[in-house]
Amino acid sequence: MNILIVEDELRITKRIERMTRDIFGENLQSLKYANTLDEAVKFIENNSLDLVFLDLNLNGDSGFDLLTTVVSESFHTIIISAYKDQAITAFEYGVLDFVPKPFNRDRLEQAINRISSKETTATNTPKFLAVKKRHKVQLISIENVLYIKGAGVYTELFLKDGKKELHDKSLEKLEQLLSSSFKRVHKSYLVKISEIKEVIVESGSKYIAELKNGIRIPIGRTKYKDIKAKWF
Incomplete structure (x- = not known):
């Protein structure tokens, strides 16, 4: 450390x-x-x-x-x-x-x-995430974030307006901070719980989280039962 x-x-x-x-x-x-x-x-x-x-x-x-x-x-x-x-x-x-x-x-x-x-701050969810933009810091409202994808040591924030922002914190660190409103559905994805429309089971035991805007996010096999039991 x-x-x-x-x-x-x-x-x-x-x-x-x-x-x-x-x-x-x-x-x-x-x-x-x-x-x-x-x-x-x-x-x-x-x-x-x-x-x-x-x-x-x-x-x-x-x-x-x-x-x-x-x-x-x-x-x-x-x-x-x-x-x-x-x-x-x-x-x-x-x-x-x-x-x-x-x-x-x-x-x-x-x-x-x-x-x-990996203890979370479930009762103290951030209202925004800060990202670096042209040598400045821009605050992104959590309300505007649909899902987050791991990108190595970084993460990609996918927003409601279709834009994508790069964040310096890893997926694991953001999972700790956002656990009350986002769920780790896959090793590479955090998804806002309130944006999930339904969970779909496809042939070949593939599991998909379909968001309200139609975007489909893969669900890991080990995550499916927990997600299904808690929210659907």
Whole structure:
């Protein structure tokens, strides 16, 4: 794991670092920290990361200024902040978890475990996904996303207007964030549950999810029974 801590209080930074090293052990490859937004942005632009711990108040600057950018990246983001009233907004941007200050090791470990255990944020669905567009970040409303297709380490977002957008997060990471409204119907597809019109069984034991607009998405054999039992 390659981790960045974005926190302006050295005492808290060291506490997060100590707990994180204890939790990850030898699975931790590198752990760095930044205490300003500019420093964090530069580091993120020039380094490969798996996880960012982010405070929402950095010497008077808002962590949301960084969050609106980093949620389009391939890594997960965990907020560690005393501003509990900002938790819902943070989840709307697609963070993996919100750890309120003051926190203990158990709470931090619970957040970290979501990365490997595939635990979802089912009660905190993002309202939009951020994608990079011409060196800027564009927010795509979840309401406009029909389905998502895996494309290697990236994903393709297929929208209601027929457009397609490339997202830097993997299908597995988006599955964790979108589990309450999207279902993994195939190793390569996440489909919005409310857009499925019917499940079709074709000859040769082929299973298809037909969407309301007529688009047909393959269903994996191991996924069919679960989908059929839950939604149809």
